[in-house]
Amino acid sequence: MSMHELARQVKESSLKLAAAGSELKNKALAQIAASLNGRQDEIIMANLADLERSKQENLAAPLLKRLFFNEAKIADAVDGINSLIGLDDPVGRTLLSTELDEGLELYKVTCPIGVIGVIFESRPDALVQIATLCLKSGNGVLLKGGAEAKETNRILAEVIVDAAAAAGIPANWAALLETRAEVSDMLKMDRYFDLIIPRGSNEFVRYIMDNSAIPVLGHADGICHCYVDAGADLEMALQIVVDSKTQYVAVCNATETLLVHEKIAPQFLPLLQRAMDEKKVELVGCPRTQVLIPVAPASEDDWKTEYLDYKLSIKVVSGLNEAVAHINKYGSGHTDTIITAEKERAARFMEYVDSGNVFWNCSTRFSDGFRYGFGAEVGIGTGKIHARGPVGLDGLVIYKYKLLGCGHVVEEYADRRKTFKHRNMHKEFSL
Amino acid sequence: MSMHELARQVKESSLKLAAAGSELKNKALAQIAASLNGRQDEIIMANLADLERSKQENLAAPLLKRLFFNEAKIADAVDGINSLIGLDDPVGRTLLSTELDEGLELYKVTCPIGVIGVIFESRPDALVQIATLCLKSGNGVLLKGGAEAKETNRILAEVIVDAAAAAGIPANWAALLETRAEVSDMLKMDRYFDLIIPRGSNEFVRYIMDNSAIPVLGHADGICHCYVDAGADLEMALQIVVDSKTQYVAVCNATETLLVHEKIAPQFLPLLQRAMDEKKVELVGCPRTQVLIPVAPASEDDWKTEYLDYKLSIKVVSGLNEAVAHINKYGSGHTDTIITAEKERAARFMEYVDSGNVFWNCSTRFSDGFRYGFGAEVGIGTGKIHARGPVGLDGLVIYKYKLLGCGHVVEEYADRRKTFKHRNMHKEFSL
Numbered sequence: 048m049s050m051h052e053l054a055r056q057v058k059e060s061s062l063k064l065a066a067a068g069s070e071l072k073n074k075a076l077a078q079i080a081a082s083l084n085g086r087q088d089e090i091i092m093a094n095l096a097d098l099e100r101s102k103q104e105n106l107a108a109p110l111l112k113r114l115f116f117n118e119a120k121i122a123d124a125v126d127g128i129n130s131l132i133g134l135d136d137p138v139g140r141t142l143l144s145t146e147l148d149e150g151l152e153l154y155k156v157t158c159p160i161g162v163i164g165v166i167f168e169s170r171p172d173a174l175v176q177i178a179t180l181c182l183k184s185g186n187g188v189l190l191k192g193g194a195e196a197k198e199t200n201r202i203l204a205e206v207i208v209d210a211a212a213a214a215g216i217p218a219n220w221a222a223l224l225e226t227r228a229e230v231s232d233m234l235k236m237d238r239y240f241d242l243i244i245p246r247g248s249n250e251f252v253r254y255i256m257d258n259s260a261i262p263v264l265g266h267a268d269g270i271c272h273c274y275v276d277a278g279a280d281l282e283m284a285l286q287i288v289v290d291s292k293t294q295y296v297a298v299c300n301a302t303e304t305l306l307v308h309e310k311i312a313p314q315f316l317p318l319l320q321r322a323m324d325e326k327k328v329e330l331v332g333c334p335r336t337q338v339l340i341p342v343a344p345a346s347e348d349d350w351k352t353e354y355l356d357y358k359l360s361i362k363v364v365s366g367l368n369e370a371v372a373h374i375n376k377y378g379s380g381h382t383d384t385i386i387t388a389e390k391e392r393a394a395r396f397m398e399y400v401d402s403g404n405v406f407w408n409c410s411t412r413f414s415d416g417f418r419y420g421f422g423a424e425v426g427i428g429t430g431k432i433h434a435r436g437p438v439g440l441d442g443l444v445i446y447k448y449k450l451l452g453c454g455h456v457v458e459e460y461a462d463r464r465k466t467f468k469h470r471n472m473h474k475e476f477s478l
Numbered sequence: 479m480s481m482h483e484l485a486r487q488v489k490e491s492s493l494k495l496a497a498a499g500s501e502l503k504n505k506a507l508a509q510i511a512a513s514l515n516g517r518q519d520e521i522i523m524a525n526l527a528d529l530e531r532s533k534q535e536n537l538a539a540p541l542l543k544r545l546f547f548n549e550a551k552i553a554d555a556v557d558g559i560n561s562l563i564g565l566d567d568p569v570g571r572t573l574l575s576t577e578l579d580e581g582l583e584l585y586k587v588t589c590p591i592g593v594i595g596v597i598f599e600s601r602p603d604a605l606v607q608i609a610t611l612c613l614k615s616g617n618g619v620l621l622k623g624g625a626e627a628k629e630t631n632r633i634l635a636e637v638i639v640d641a642a643a644a645a646g647i648p649a650n651w652a653a654l655l656e657t658r659a660e661v662s663d664m665l666k667m668d669r670y671f672d673l674i675i676p677r678g679s680n681e682f683v684r685y686i687m688d689n690s691a692i693p694v695l696g697h698a699d700g701i702c703h704c705y706v707d708a709g710a711d712l713e714m715a716l717q718i719v720v721d722s723k724t725q726y727v728a729v730c731n732a733t734e735t736l737l738v739h740e741k742i743a744p745q746f747l748p749l750l751q752r753a754m755d756e757k758k759v760e761l762v763g764c765p766r767t768q769v770l771i772p773v774a775p776a777s778e779d780d781w782k783t784e785y786l787d788y789k790l791s792i793k794v795v796s797g798l799n800e801a802v803a804h805i806n807k808y809g810s811g812h813t814d815t816i817i818t819a820e821k822e823r824a825a826r827f828m829e830y831v832d833s834g835n836v837f838w839n840c841s842t843r844f845s846d847g848f849r850y851g852f853g854a855e856v857g858i859g860t861g862k863i864h865a866r867g868p869v870g871l872d873g874l875v876i877y878k879y880k881l882l883g884c885g886h887v888v889e890e891y892a893d894r895r896k897t898f899k900h901r902n903m904h905k906e907f908s909l
Contacts, residue, residue, distance in 0.1 A: 062806060066829045145851050151840060153850055160862045161832065241862040260687050262863040283885040290887035375493060394909045397880050398497045401592065409582060409883025418891070419584055419879070420576050420900035431591045431672040432693040433864035436879045448850070448867045449828050452840025454714040456721035460849070469851035478825045 050232040054189070054239035056219040058162050061187030063217040065159045069136040072183055075214035079179060080128040082210040083121055083203075090206070091117060093198040094171065101195045109297075116171045116199050124175040127423055131183055134422050137440040138185045144472040147450075148465060154449045154476035159185035161241035163443070164233050165425070166255070168247050169193035174200055176423045177244075178207050178221055184443035189233060189240075191224040201225075234259035246426055249353070264438065266429040268353040269299025269381040271411040274370040274396065276387035277310035283408065284311075284386040285318055290410040291384065293326045297355050299427060300382050300404075300414040304350060304360045306370045309335070312363045316340045319361075328357045335363035350377040367392055371399045378402060380429040382414040403429060403436035449476060481663040485620070485670035487650040489593050492618030494648040496590045500567040503614055506645035510610060511559040513641040514552055514634075521637070522548060524629040525602065532626045540728075547602045547630050555606040558854055562614055565853050568871040569616045575903040578881075579896060585880045585907040590616035592672035594874070595664050596856070597686070599678050600624035605631055607854045608675075609638050609652055615874035620664065620671075622655040632656075665690035677857055680784070695869065697860040699784040700730025700812040702842040705801040705827065707818035708741035714839065715742075715817040716749055721841040722815065724757045728786050730858060731813050731835075731845040735781060735791045737801045740766070743794045747771045750792075759788045766794035781808040798823055802830045809833060811860040813845040834860060834867035880907060 083090070094116040101111060143155035163186050167173040174192055181188040192200040204223040212218055224230060233240060237260045245255045245265045252265040273291050275284045291302035307315055316339045323330055331345040342361065349360040350373070364370045374383050384406035385396040393407040404414045414437060416424025421439030428435040434442030459465045514521070525547040532542060574586035594617050598604040605623055612619040623631040635654040643649055655661060664671060668691045676686045676696045683696040704722050706715045722733035738746055747770045754761055762776040773792070780791040781804070795801045805814050815837035816827040824838040835845040845868060847855025852870025859866040865873030890896045 062830060062832055065832070147844070147849065147851065151844075256691050262693065262861065264863075280885070286885060286887055290889050294888045294892065390909050393882075395497075397878075399493060401493055401496070402878065404879045404881065406881040407883065409881055409886040410888050412888035413578070413582075413881055413883075413886070414879075418578065418888070418898065420578065420898065430693065431876050432695075433876075435876060445862050445864075445866060447828075447833065448835045448845075450835065450837040450840055450844055451824075452838065452844075454711070454717055455840040455844070456717055457725045457841050457843035457849070458721050461725065467849065467851065478821050 050229050051236070053222055054162070054233070054236050057187040057189060057222060058239045060217045060219040061159070061162045064187060064220045065138070065161075065185045067185060067216065069139075071215055072136070072185065073132045075182060075211040075216045076128050076132050076179055078210040078214040079207050080125045082206045083125055083128075083175070086202070086206050087118065087121055090121060090199065090202050093202040096198045097196050104195075106195055110169055110195065113168070113170045114196055114199070120172055124172055127176060128179050131179055131422050134183070134440060136183070137444045141474070141476045142446055144474040144476065146468055146470040146472050148455070148468050150453045151455045152451045152472065154451075155446050156449055156476050157444045157446045160443060160445050162187040162189070162239055164189045164191070164240050164243045164261070166191045166230060166243070166245045166247065167193075169196050171196050171199040171203055173246065174203050175207070177425055178204070180423055180425055180440060180443060181221065182211060182216070184440050186443055187220045189222055189224055191230050197225060234261065237261045244426055262433070264426060264428050264430070264434060264442065266299065266379075266381065266427045268379040269301070269427070269429075270304065270351065270353050270377065270379040271300060271302045271381050271414075272304045272306055272374050272378060272383040273302050273411065274306040274364075274374070274383070274385045275308060275311060275315055276367065276385055276389070276392055277308040278388050279311060279386045280388060281311075281315055281318060284315060285322055287384065287386055287408070287410050288319060289322050289326065291412055292323070292328060292359050293357070294410070294412050296357055298412075299353070300411050301355070302359070302411045303352065303354050304362065304377070306362050306364050306373060308370075309363050309365055312336070313339055316361070323359065326357065328359050330359055330361060332361040333363060336361045339363070353379070367395060371396060375399075375401050380431075380435075381427070382406065382411045384409060384411050403427075451478075481660050482667070484653055485593070485664070485667050488618040488620060488653060489670045491648045491650040492590070492593045495618060495651045496569075496592075496616045498616060498647065500570075502646055503567070503616070504563045506613060506642040506647045507559050507563050507610055509641040509645040510638050511556045513637045514556055514559075514606070517633070517637050518549065518552055521552060521630065521633050524633040527629045528627050535626075537626055541600055541626065544599070544601045545627055545630070551603055555603055558607060559610050562610055562853050565614070565871060567614070568875045570907075572905070572907045573877055575905040575907065577899055577901040577903050579886070579899050581884045582886045583882045583903065585882075586877050587880055587907050588875045588877050591874060591876050593618040593620070593670055595620045595622075595671050595674045595692070597622045597661060597674070597676045597678065598624075600627050602627050602630040602634055604677065605634050606638070608856055609635070611854055611856055611871060611874060612652065613642060613647070615871050617874055618651045620653055620655055622661050628656060665692065668692045675857055693864070695857060695859050695861070695865060695873065697730065697810075697812065697858045699810040700732070700858070701735065701782065701784050701808065701810040702731060702733045702812050702845075703735045703737055703805050703809060703814040704733050704842065705737040705805070705814070705816045706739060706742060706746055707798065707816055707820070707823055708739040709819050710742060710817045711819060712742075712746055712749060715746060716753055718815065718817055718839070718841050719750060720753050720757065722843055723754070723759060723790050724788070725841070725843050727788055729843075730784070731842050732786070733790070733842045734783065734785050735793065735808070737793050737795050737804060739801075740794050740796055743767070743770055747792070754790065757788065759790050761790055761792060763792040764794060767792045770794070784810070798826060802827060806830075806832050811862075811866075812858065813837065813842045815840060815842050834858075882909075
């Protein structure tokens with residue numbers, strides 16, 4: 048089938064899926080969970096084939112680890128689907144209800160976005176997560192996974208599509224893409240695709256943005272900061288910085304830069320160095336840091352770098368304003384935390400730092416859809432439009448305005464025979 | 479000043495403006511309203527100069543009319559500002575509050591988007607409307623108006639910036655652009671601009687989308703439809719179609735295509751023709767229409783054309799499904815209305831038509847920010863992301879997640895010493 052025809056079919060089905068009720072969608076999700084369990088052996092066999100081939104092709108060990116999809120991973124995916132079933136349907140919520148005039152009622156009601164193109168990394172669990180989030184939110188989806196996981200992705204897509212169809216979901220709401228050429232085609236089809244979600248490196252997300260007129264929900268780097276304010280509890284600050292930097296270094300919500308108030312730096316930095324040495328974290332610092340602890344100099348580039356590694360850059364600042372300015376200049380709008388005992392200073396930090404997630408006295412690592420209680424996430428947005436921060440079901444819907452009249456025409460308002468009331472009805476939409 | 483420096487300053491100021499309270503913003507709006515009144519003479523003189531020059535340059539009459547900005551228009555603008563003052567602050571609303579665990583509270587709080595670039599048509603009232611909407615929503619803004627209104631725009635921008643500064647709004651939150659080169663520069667500065675709102679022709683909006691990585695909130699055509707269902711009240715249907723088509727033809731929410739159920743077409747179309755003849759509307763129709771009334775044939779192109787004129791294309795359809803399919807194929811996702819006596823059929827139409835505004839028994843011309851009670855609109859979006867339909871203050875904000883802890887680290891949850899509660903607190907954010 049041509050990519051054009053495939054996209055057309057998914058678009059057409061998505062319009063039907065948009066009208067599917069919560070019960071049907073949840074039934075399909077339960078069916079998918081059951082099929083993942085029932086077809087476990089096929090899935091594990093397919094994954095073994097991917098692992099075998101990838102080993103022969105000398106795929107790097109961390110990538111092999113991500114590719115691995117066994118019984119436990121299937122159980123995790125099933126757990127995820129079950130919690131998704133328990134979440135409220137994001138579609139059909141009334142966001143606004145206004146009586147414009149007698150018998151003329153306006154409702155703003157959530158609805159699916161339409162068709163979403165998702166390009167994701169090697170982890171096969173991502174396919175299950177994204178496809179089921181799209182189903183729950185009533186969106187059609189085209190999925191492109193990593194080539195190294197092709198057998199696993201193929202069987203997973205088959206399981207999902209078959210199970211959904213068996214439950215009564217319109218056919219063709221989801222499909223798997225397998226070639227880069229198909230992705231290139233997709234980026235040009237703004238007629239069929241309403242949103243692209245690329246998950247992968249920074250350069251990759253950038254490439255997608257520069258090569259498509261379709262809106263993109265993606266994140267740039269995660270250059271996250273911890274700012275230790277004057278008068279912070281030293282023990283708490285140490286705990287939070289250590290967790291933010293080292294709990295898992297290869298992820299976007301790990302901290303890359305530590306900012307320290309000049310008043311607390313002489314006490315705090317030696318403690319920090321000891322803790323970081325234990326965790327084998329390489330430190331680089333500004334000249335004022337170097338006066339206090341023996342570290343290599345940080346370059347201008349260090350402030351802009353997402354290490355994703357056991358490395359931390361440190362800057363001593365003259366106060367809250369300089370910390371905020373540094374974050375707004377060098378940060379990536381992802382997640383930044385202040386450690387301070389003073390409420391007013393925490394409030395100022397959270398007000399002025401222009402990031403999607405601004406924290407007080409806790410680790411940047413909390414910035415995550417599961418931890419936020421969203422069930423799962425399709426990604427973390429660092430843009431300022433539509434959705435930012437961890438994006439769950441809410442980011443997969445938009446709304447439409449429904450206006451109910453009984454013969455109302457504008458002419459009567461234009462010539463002032465009638466005037467608008469604009470009364471908030473606080474009412475759910477129903478007919 | 480270089481465009482780069484100008485954009486940098488507006489960005490910097492926008493971060494301060496984001497933290498401005500409702501009272502300060504409303505005070506500034508009141509000051510702007512007072513200054514527009516106080517400096518009326520200067521504004522009218524500047525507008526006369528624009529009109530004079532534009533006449534000499536043979537500007538078309540409709541454009542001259544749009545350019546005209548007199549005492550009455552100033553009074554309208556002042557009225558608009560006063561109603562804007564009365565609207566709730568869109569910033570600082572708590573959208574979600576979740577207790578993640580004891581002492582660890584997550585809040586999703588609305589905040590301004592940042593810096594918005596707006597490119598608008600010749601009407602000087604658009605400048606006042608957009609600038610004040612941005613101020614109320616805490617956004618920095620760069621404004622580019624039509625060259626024909628340059629003197630009027632210059633004095634209006636001066637009045638707004640001066641009055642806001644006098645009220646205590648950070649300087650440089652708004653500025654006027656005057657050249658196309660500046661606009662080209664702006665489109666490349668995704669570091670400083672968070673959103674571009676182009677108001678103008680379809681080709682123009684398309685050009686902006688194709689030439690910038692900055693998100694664009696704009697609308698394509700307004701190809702709106704009226705669908706007259708079998709069993710519709712003939713009188714009501716006639717009223718609505720006439721209003722939708724002729725109340726004001728040169729606007730995006732005017733209807734371009736009429737779809738009629740085959741069962742009602744023999745009675746309805748002759749009545750319609752008589753009414754349209756009276757209004758001097760040219761009709762074109764499908765072959766089945768031509769059997770019923772003497773009209774010229776509609777071509778494939780007619781279904782895709784935004785006439786913005788006294789012209790209507792007509793198609794007889796076999797039923798609701800064909801009407802919906804036609805709208806989803808040829809429409810532009812703007813506004814479509816069904817005229818029917820049957821609730822279930824209205825519900826189906828509104829569910830399946832993939833447009834931002836779906837109406838039952840009322841005119842497509844209601845699709846408008848003022849009529850919806852939004853105070854004003856920055857534009858009407860036909861995209862599926864962030865905001866669609868008439869976009870008022872709500873479309874100018876996004877949110878940030880604020881997480882308050884007391885030393886919480888992820889490690890304790892990763893090793894299962896602690897588990898998340900995810901309890902909805904139904905609580906406003908405050909510190």
